[in-house]
Amino acid sequence: MEKYLWAIPLLPLLGAGINGFGALTGALSRRAVNIIACTVVGIAFVLACLVNWELAQQAGHGGAPQLVSTWFEWIAAGSFSVDAALLVDPLAGVMLLVVTGVGFLIHVYSTGYMAHDPAYARYFAFINLFTFAMLLLVMGENLVLMFVGWEGVGLCSYLLIGFWFTDTEKAYAGKKAFVVNRVGDFGFLLGLFVLYWGLKEQGIDATLSIVGLREIVGANAISGAVITTVCLLLFVGATGKSAQIPLYVWLPDAMAGPTPVSALIHAATMVTAGVYMISRLSFLYLQSPLAMTVVACVGAATALYAATIGLTQFDIKKVLAYSTVSQLGYMFLAVGLGAFSAGIFHLVTHAFFKACLFLGSGAVIHAMGGEQDIRRMGGLRAKIPYTYWTFLLATIAIAGVFGTSGFMSKDEILAAALAANPDYTLVPGWLLYSIGTLGALLTTFYMFRLVFLTFFGDFRGGKDLEHHVHESPWSMVVPLIVLAALSIVGGLMNVPEILHGDERLHHWLSGAAPSVARVDVVGHGAEIGLMVALQVLILGTIALAYRMYLKSPAIPQRAAKVLGGVPYRLSYHKYYVDEIYDTLIVRPLHSISRVFLWGNVDVKIVDGSINGMARVVRYASDLLGRLQTGQLNGYAFSIVVGMVAILAYVAVK
């Protein structure tokens, strides 16, 4: 099986190459592009299933299941060596299934959604390339290869956000995503450097291979300060890629890309790369309680913060974007608590329901002819029933109603917060639990607000638009149904112990990313009590949203007024963070660049030195040119000078 590991990432790359060729030459029909793009990912999914089956076989025989495939030595510089190698353990196996499985569904969906786009082949070339980069990130055996995938997904994200680049605003959104990601990626790169340097410093054979690092860390060979620095720097990369405070600002703008892209890259896969990276390096993070705490706190803060912004947005995709940021916050909270399996579990269920929500919103936008403002929607329930039902099911899942996948995973995280292990979490668990619970309630509220405003009530978009509304083609509906079904039942893969489940995913991941948060501090009775209370609160929140947005639509405006408008405006304007960043960072940088770097460094030093060199050469040649007088006597004279000099030398010698 090891031999075929490489086929999983390389197949989408092949697809990207063929489709890219098609995009450049126009030689491929839409049908051909469809078939190629979906087939390569489909085969990759089948192979991913086989890989997981193989891992399960190994696990059955005992020992830690893992598959390694080394292709060639990629970088060799002195004692430093990096192989082009893939490593699949249960963690990567789960991630592989998500990337290829959800990815496949979204590819299928895209064939319907992008059917009328002229740049069809280019779209599929990019999205196949993205799949390749993501798989490389997931499977890379060492941090360098992981970094290649990390950069690759960033590139594809940039290309796809700015896919409709003739629209300046969308091109700008792509640029913003790229620049913000660069900040994070720089942190990641610095983390690698510090790690390598730290290993060298302590006289250890430096390696960036994950297996090798695990051994080194296991032997307690690296100092704590180095590990903390490395973990925090890598986490900076994760905040960029996974849209956490303070680098989350690009994700809402990234909604400028085609909706399937939002579903695949900006909900299901790429933005979870940070969570995956921390889980993959769990052995490293577990050595640094400080870094773990930082991760957990940033995650919790982001979860609550993004949820408050989601309350007031009117763009259907913006709401989902902030929801994504918030849910990613939960994942970081989980991994920060050391509950890696809970984080990955939420990653998987989130991939299901958020992909479903995004694809559903895409179907709504498709039906509305490009309209994204929920104030102009309403009453779509009857017109696009499949979209409505799948969207509703996914909403129930994300709200965490009992029995759904969202319930299972979110409950797992909250339970982990409650039972935080004080060895690894330096802040009280009940604080994180409270923040998480509040965020969960806000999530329920804004998601049902979205559903009620979009699908219930009367249509508010005008007569012309109302006639246009139509159900999407089957290529879009089928993935929606599959994802909706998974959103509901997907939680069964990891039924918590408290509900007498067997926690299959938790055990499956225990080797690759062992969870540490499980210290029973509250007891079963209290845990069940809290769970029931949370369910009641969630149902109450749904009722509140129903009352505010359907029964008496005047309430929200009154509420906004009663609150004095300040909190409302803060939320509506996203806390002015973009403006603050603009004032604090972008503008000063811009003026420094223009006035100092351009005006002084570039014009005076760079240009000046080059112009100066040219001037020196000109003056020198003017001087030397004067020697060439055209006077033969002068030339003869210089010969004599030379001759006398030689003779003088001979004579003196």
Add this chain to the structure above:
Amino acid sequence: MFEQTMFYLFAIVSVIAALFVVAGKNPISCAIALIVTLGALAGVFVLQEAHFVATIQVLVYAGAIMVLFVFVIMLLNLGPEDLEKTPRFSRLKGAGGIFAAAGAALLAWNFVSYAARAARVGPGFGGLAQISQKLFTEYIIPFEAISAVLMAAVVGAVVIAKREL
């Protein structure tokens, strides 16, 4: 003794005439002075047993080449009047003179130490027979090459000096 006396005589004459060549005003006077120099040197050659060389020195140099010079000077009709307009020497006069003197001094200083006596040479040394012997056997190829050079020079001179170029 006689030989030495004659050598110094010829040497002094040739140097004085050479000075006149370098410093003379009228080209014709200079040409005449150069002929004197060449003649004096022909005398030095004779004293050095270089009879053949002395002969062609007089025939080719003092005869043919200097006639050519004088002929050209006459052809161009360069009188002293023409030359009055511009100074005889160039700006580099001072520096050139100093450097030439320095060069001469250095050359001479190198040579003074070279005080080996002349070897005794056999009868017929420097005579026509001996030179012809070498010229037509060992040096036959340079000799033929020289004829080609001379031919080329003749043709070139004609072409260059032709009125319609």
Add this chain to the structure above:
Amino acid sequence: MVSTSHLLILSAVLFALGMAGVVIRRNVIIVMMCIELMLNAVNVSFVAFARQLGSIDGHIIVFFVMAVAAAEAGVGLALVIAMFRHKSTVNLDHVNLMKG
């Protein structure tokens, strides 16, 4: 008998005089005469060494030098005529087409 060094000193003095002439004179014909002077100075050395070493080869070199001098004088004077025809001067200061 005259020692070789005396002949060499004579040669050096003549050569230096010719060289000075080449450098300082402006009349192109006189410059050419000075070149002839330098060639003759060299000839004196060759003859002196031929005598000292008892080898006739020096004389043959002198013979070749004279032949080349003759060729040079022929071509050079033709050039002087051509130059005079175009510029109406033999003053080297007025011939500076090679000026950079």
